[in-house]
Amino acid sequence: MSTQATYTSSWFNQAQFIPPDAIFALTAQYQADPFPQKVNLGQGTYRDEEGKPWVLPSVNKARECLRTKGLQHEYLPILGLQSFREETAKIVLGAELFKEQASKIATCQSLSGTGALHLAGLLLRACHTKLPKFYIPEPTWSNHHQVFQSLGFPCESFKYYDHEMKSLDIESYYSMLRQAEPNSVVILHACAHNPTGCDPSKEQWREIAQLMKARQLFPLFDSAYLGFNSGNFDEDAFAIRLFLGEMQMEAGVCVSFAKNMGLYGERVGCILMSTVDRQVAVNMQSMLEMLQRSEVSNPPAFGAKIASQVLGNDELKQMWFQDMMTMSGRIRAMRAALYEKLIFFGAPGSWEHLIQQSGMFGFLGLSHEVVLKLREQHHVYVADNSRISIAGLNAGNVEYVARSITQCLRDLE
Ligand SMILES: Cc1ncc(COP(=O)(O)O)c(C=O)c1O
Structure with missing residues (x-):
């Protein structure tokens, strides 16, 4: 007699077919x-x-340096490569703002920009018993709704683009912000809005920041194109620095080095969470460490080492600036x-x-x-x-x- 059980049903009967991305x-x-x-x-x-x-010449050179130094394949710490996290915060904030705010920023290396968005969502979920609503521009990057809905957040689209005029619909944007539920999150494309290629002007960013501050909305920056948009990193980081510096707002910044360093498949990213209090930053960082541990234990090392080498070496950094201009x-x-x-x-x-x-x-x-x-x-x-x-x-x-x-x-x- 056969001892093999015959299954009449599967553990996965509820699985639905999801069309490919x-x-x-x-x-x-x-x-x-x-x-x-x-x-x-x-x-x-x-x-x-x-x-x-x-392959960017700056990245090629960084790879050579790493090879000369001798690469090993040990685990990174749970929060990722310390030098990479610090250099990322420095370049995104700019030297001055970094000096001012470094102690109030929690950082954690992530699986590129997508992983940073996901970690930001995990942290926001862990810090709120009532989940905040996410306001997401329409249209937007095809993965935004999926990332935040999969974490259980209610997501609402707002009109970002006027298809008739083929331009940013700034009045709809302002109007959404004036009516948004306080204590909600707004997804902001830091620059090079995907897919429309239409960004607010500096003046419009100021108005957006003021409205968000007045209404207690949390800015979550998706920053996948810093330096890649204009060729100038400082220019592309304008909105982030405005919110964190001039406006002194708490914010999340999800950074990707996929496009600007061409490190797509290496999955190099970082989440920066800025707050108003040093102890809150320490607590947030400890939570990011716990959340990262339960997801991936520790992030991949090779790409972060390359990025850290580029960002931490003046000659390579200048080469990288030139590569972004190219x-x-x-x-x-x-x-x-x-x-x-x-x-x-x-x-x-x-x-x-x-x-x-x-x-x-x-x-x-x-x-x-x-x-x-x-x-x-x-x-x-x-x-x-x-x-x-x-x-x-x-x-x-x-x-x-x-x-x-x-x-x-x-x-x-
Ligand atoms: C707006 C936006 N956000 C985030 C990402 C995430 O990219 P990655 O996870 O490869 O860094 C992309 C990639 O195309 C994007 O366009």
């Missing part, structure tokens, strides 16, 4: 496409003029080139919004029908919301892309 699925579709002129404008990863991934400069040039070609081919509609946006993405404002046509007939892969990663353009494909967009729009006129 749209942007990763798009990359897979692109990779499977044999068409020689195919273009991938989906995933937000930097590509050089040949369409190839780029990346942001090439993206700006490609944005202008696409705009000029669309105008040259007479693509129906107006395209000024494309050159008014900044950062890695162009938010084209095409219908879903056009997006599908581009994909199926021209092998140009664009996200469903018609966001393009400008870094995927180069001198060899920009004309083809502009021509394809023009043709799809004409066909549907």
Whole structure:
């Protein structure tokens, strides 16, 4: 007689089928496409003029230094590499503000920007018996709702973008802040808003900060593009420094080195939680340590060592600043080139919004029908919301892309 139990039901009967993440699925579709002129404008990863991934010269040099020193593979502390956490806080806040506030900031290395957002959510959840509401811009990075909903937070979208005018809808933004439930969290893209490429001006940031302070709203900065947006780290950190410095507000800053150091797969990030009191900072840091321990025990070492080497060495840091100028400069040039070609081919509609946006993405404002046509007939892969990663353009494909967009729009006129 068989001793094997036969199962009539599974522990996982309740499991539902979740469709694959749209942007990763798009990359897979692109990779499977044999068409020689195919273009991938989906995933937000930097590509050089040949369409190839780029290892930053500063990162290459840092790697060499680490190799010369001799790499070992011991565990990092639970909070991560101390020098990396400190250098990250220093560069994000700037030397002066860092000196002033270092003792009131809890820091913890994270699994890139996503991990920092998740840790921020864990800490906020652990500190509140009634979970605060999260206000999230619409549109936003495709993972925001998932990260915070999975932690049980109620999430509410607010109108960030005017699709008609193709620009930031600042009045809707202000109006949401005036009516928001006090003691809620607002997700702020520190710069290079994903997907729209539209950021508030400095004056608008001041107004946003004042409204949030008056209404006791907690700013949680998603900072995935510092230095990558304008090529100047200080410029891109303006809003963060305004809230923490001039406005003296408590805030969370979720930092990623995926884009600005090209360390995508190494998962290098950091959460900075600034508070008004030293003891609160000590307590928060101890909680981050406990939360990190139960999630990953300790974060990955290699990427953090590279980033720490770059940030902590003046020569490498200058090289890195130059690398960020190279990346942001090439993206700006490609944005202008696409705009000029669309105008040259007479693509129906107006395209000024494309050159008014900044950062890695162009938010084209095409219908879903056009997006599908581009994909199926021209092998140009664009996200469903018609966001393009400008870094995927180069001198060899920009004309083809502009021509394809023009043709799809004409066909549907
Ligand atoms: C707005 C925004 N936030 C966070 C991230 C997280 O990136 P990572 O976890 O790779 O650092 C991204 C990546 O595309 C992003 O665009």
